[in-house]
Amino acid sequence: MKEVAIVGIGQSAFVRGYEGSIRELTFEAYREAISEAELKPSDIGASIICSAPEYDKQRTPAGVIAEYLGLTPQPTFYVESVCSSSSMGLRLGYSLITAGLHDVVLVLGFQKMSEITSAESQERMGRGADILWESPFGTMMPAYYAMHARAHFAKHGTTEEDLALVRVKAATYGQINKKAVYQKAVTLEQVLSSDTVSSPLKRFDCCANADGSSCLILACADRATDTPQKPIWILGIGAASAPVNMAGRDSLTGLRCAQEASKQAYEMAGIGPQDVDVAEVHDCFTIAEMMAYEDLGFASPGEGKNLIRNKDTYREGRIPVNVDGGLLSKGHPIGATGGSQLRTIVLQLRGEAGDMQVRDAKIGLVHNIGGVGLYGNVTILGK
Amino acid sequence: MDFEQFGTVSFASQTKVNAFVERLYEGKVSGSRCRQCGARYFPPRADCCACLSSDMAWFDIQGVGKLISFSTLSYAPTGFEQDLPYTIGLARFEDGIQVFGRLSQSIIAEEMAIGMDVVVSPIRLPNERIAYELRKP
Numbered sequence: 006m007k008e009v010a011i012v013g014i015g016q017s018a019f020v021r022g023y024e025g026s027i028r029e030l031t032f033e034a035y036r037e038a039i040s041e042a043e044l045k046p047s048d049i050g051a052s053i054i055c056s057a058p059e060y061d062k063q064r065t066p067a068g069v070i071a072e073y074l075g076l077t078p079q080p081t082f083y084v085e086s087v088c089s090s091s092s093m094g095l096r097l098g099y100s101l102i103t104a105g106l107h108d109v110v111l112v113l114g115f116q117k118m119s120e121i122t123s124a125e126s127q128e129r130m131g132r133g134a135d136i137l138w139e140s141p142f143g144t145m146m147p148a149y150y151a152m153h154a155r156a157h158f159a160k161h162g163t164t165e166e167d168l169a170l171v172r173v174k175a176a177t178y179g180q181i182n183k184k185a186v187y188q189k190a191v192t193l194e195q196v197l198s199s200d201t202v203s204s205p206l207k208r209f210d211c212c213a214n215a216d217g218s219s220c221l222i223l224a225c226a227d228r229a230t231d232t233p234q235k236p237i238w239i240l241g242i243g244a245a246s247a248p249v250n251m252a253g254r255d256s257l258t259g260l261r262c263a264q265e266a267s268k269q270a271y272e273m274a275g276i277g278p279q280d281v282d283v284a285e286v287h288d289c290f291t292i293a294e295m296m297a298y299e300d301l302g303f304a305s306p307g308e309g310k311n312l313i314r315n316k317d318t319y320r321e322g323r324i325p326v327n328v329d330g331g332l333l334s335k336g337h338p339i340g341a342t343g344g345s346q347l348r349t350i351v352l353q354l355r356g357e358a359g360d361m362q363v364r365d366a367k368i369g370l371v372h373n374i375g376g377v378g379l380y381g382n383v384t385i386l387g388k
Numbered sequence: 389m390d391f392e393q394f395g396t397v398s399f400a401s402q403t404k405v406n407a408f409v410e411r412l413y414e415g416k417v418s419g420s421r422c423r424q425c426g427a428r429y430f431p432p433r434a435d436c437c438a439c440l441s442s443d444m445a446w447f448d449i450q451g452v453g454k455l456i457s458f459s460t461l462s463y464a465p466t467g468f469e470q471d472l473p474y475t476i477g478l479a480r481f482e483d484g485i486q487v488f489g490r491l492s493q494s495i496i497a498e499e500m501a502i503g504m505d506v507v508v509s510p511i512r513l514p515n516e517r518i519a520y521e522l523r524k525p
Contacts, residue, residue, distance in 0.1 A: 124466065131465030132399055138431040141395020141519065142490050143461065143468030148476055151459035159457075159502040204460045251478045252430060252486040257457050 009102045010229035010236035011386070012109075013042025013222030014348040019186040019336035022119045023216035027056075027063060028073035031115045034220035034341070035074050038111070042222045043233050046075040049222070050107030053082045053097050055090035055114040056340030059129045062120055070113065085340075087133075088289065089375035090114055091219060092343030092382035096244055098223045108225045114345075115218035116338035133376070135250045147211055147290065148203040149251065149377040154292035155205060156257035161307035165205050168291035169196035170313045172209050172333055175288065178320070179334025181360040186215040186336035210291040215336025219344030221351075237351045240368070241276070241385035243269030249379050258307075262381030263300035263372060270370070270383040271302075278302035281324060281385075282366040283353045285346035287374040288331040297372050298326070301383070325363045343373040343382065350386050395519045397467035404434035409518065411446065412510040417520045419485060420444040430485050452525050453481035455504045458491055479506045479522050492523035499524075 015037025017023075023030050031054075039046070052074065054067035063069055071081035086093040091114030098110040121129070134144045157163045176191035191209060199208040229236040245265035248254060254261070271277055278301055286297035298309035303324050312318050318326035329335055329349040332342060350369035352358040371384045392401035394409050408431075411418045419430035424441035430449065435442050458477030468474075475491040487508050491500065506522040513519055 128466040131397065131467065135431075136399035137391075137403060139488060140465075141398050142476055142488075143396055143464050143471060143474060144476060145461065145463070145465055147463075148459045148461050152457040152476070152478065155459060155502065156457040201460075201462050203462065206459075250431065251488045254478075254486075257478070 007238045008226055009099050009223055009239045010226070011221050011239070011347065011351050012224045012229050012232040012234055012236055013038040013044065013220070014351050015041070015220040016184055016345050016348050017218045018184045019215040019217035019338060021186060021215060023117055027061065027066060027115060027117050027120065028070055030117055030216060031070050031113055031218045032073060034115070034218035035113060038220035038222050041234055044109070044222065048109055049076055049079060049111045050109050051080045051082065051101060052076045052111045052113060053084055053094040055084045055094035055112065055344070056116050057087050057090060058085060059132070060116055060118055060120055060339065076111065086380040087375040088287065088337070088339050089343050089373040089380045089382045090340040092347070092371065092373035092384060093244065093380065095221065095223070095343065095347065095384060096242055096382065099239055099242055102223060102225050108228045110223045112221045112223065112344060113218065114341040114343060116340040117216045118214050118338060119216055138250055145203065146377065147206050150290040150292050151203040151206040152251070153257045153296065157292060157295065158205070160258050161310070163295060163310045165197065166193065167310040167313055168210055168295060169193050171288065171291040171294045172196045174313065174319060175327060175331045175333035178328045178361060179330030182330045182335055185330040185334050187213045187330070187334045206290060206292070212289045212332035212337040213334060215338045217336060217338035217341045217345070219341040219348055221344050221347055235355050235388070237354045237386050237388065239384065240387045241270035241272070241274030243267060243273065243383045245269070245381045247378050247381070249376065259296050259300045260374060260378035260381060262378050263297060263374060263383065266381040266383040267301050267372070270385045274385040274387070276368060276385065280368050281370045282368050283328070283350065283363040284324060284326045284370040284372065285329070285349050286326055286331070286372040288327055288333050289337060289374070291333070293374065294327065294331065301370065301372055320361070320363055328361045328363060343371070346371045346373055347384065347386070354386060354388050393517050396471060396513060396517065405432045407446070408432055412518045412520060415510055416448045417508045417510060418446045418448050421447045428483065428485060430487060449481055449485060449487060449508050451482050452505045452507055453479040453487065455479050455502055455506050455522070456486070457502055458500055460497065475500065477522055479508070487522065490519070490521045492521045495524060
């Protein structure tokens with residue numbers, strides 16, 4: 006059902022060490038989106054600001070940013086689900102429109118990872134998990150995904166080289182994405198010989214840190230038809246959660262929250278995985294993309310490795326995935342990531358993705374995960 | 389005995405299941421069991437989300453479990469650097485109770501394997517701290 010469309014998109018360049026404040030960073034994505042949608046600030050009924058607050062010096066950033074964007078006195082909301090914050094923001098925006106409260110809603114995701122010092126960042130990393138029962142052991146994000154990788158290797162015969170192939174693919178497209186933080190090629194040998202971060206994951210298995218912002222403008226059906234850009238419709242929107250503590254997980258070879266969210270999104274859109282023409286998945290680590298292939302049904306459990314070995318997820322393949330460089334090369338400014346993934350799919354469906362364009366893309370999917378499979382968001386878009 | 393003694397670095401000082409730490413000193417690694425509906429939890433909880441009761445009893449994790457997965461860290465968050473390299477893992481015990489924690493330093497890298505037998509036991513840490521670890525039976 007075509008009820009809510011994305012009618013404007015914007016994204017800042019993803020960079021290391023943005024030289025400006027968070028409000029200026031958000032303005033970059035905002036200006037792009039509202040300009041191409043040819044809207045005035047007063048056309049925006051409400052704004053939804055998304056980030057992970059542990060990186061912000063500013064308390065309650067929504068009000069500060071709404072003011073800077075010229076979006077007062079309209080209501081503004083702050084949405085947080087760590088790395089999937091802006092997909093969760095999209096869900097709120099969708100709800101506000103379908104509930105009839107607002108006709109046009111802006112979803113703005115941002116993160117200035119360099120807002121805090123590297124020492125502060127190291128300290129926060131320790132609190133990224135269950136602080137009562139896991140953090141006291143000295144856990145970090147790469148270690149959790151590394152446990153999933155090792156479990157996947159043992160159960161399915163996936164190898165370190167398979168994961169390295171995912172990184173090589175990401176770098177292939179990072180080079181042609183002018184907004185990516187990492188625009189260099191990466192060879193299989195480079196990935197395999199990089200330092201171990203948390204075994205079996207190596208430096209090149211991990212995504213690139215970046216500062217950045219993303220912006221989406223959503224409109225109800227009546228308003229979507231009279232905007233200059235081709236409206237891209239939200240056909241399915243799923244969201245789920247899973248236990249934060251690994252002790253509560255019944256499997257480490259996939260993410261239950263992603264499986265559940267994709268089931269909801271497919272059902273709502275009335276399609277299946279075979280109907281998806283292009284996808285953006287949450288490749289915070291190479292193993293995360295491998296699990297996404299299987300959690301989304303692009304491959305059966307254990308068969309994800311064949312997708313990458315056969316280059317099925319390259320631009321010309323059966324199911325192109327992350328042909329904008331993904332989090333691995335484009336970069337991962339936590340709160341901005343979901344909006345950036347959605348923007349890429351909107352460009353693909355409009356036919357405006359340039360060198361990254363997948364031929365004749367009609368249905369696109371975004372898989373955006375918060376934490377280590379704590380929050381799962383899957384969104385299906387169509388022309 | 390406070391919860392802030394738990395682990396290499398603790399991030400919270402209070403929980404209603406503080407007695408978990410006292411039981412570690414007694415040599416026991418314990419979960420909680422709901423006296424009303426029988427639901428069992430590890431890590432322990434003060435409240436049962438299955439039946440809403442807060443009438444909980446302790447049970448001790450016993451026997452031999454299987455290692456589900458593990459990873460050895462080469463980098464650590466602030467406060468854990470002196471422990472590097474160290475290994476975290478998840479093990480499954482009888483009745484499906486799962487325990488997340490460190491693997492004992494006494495297990496050498498070559499021995500670590502998914503499916504290996506492990507037991508869980510308390511370990512005293514420097515500076516009057518205490519935790520538990522997964523070790524060979």
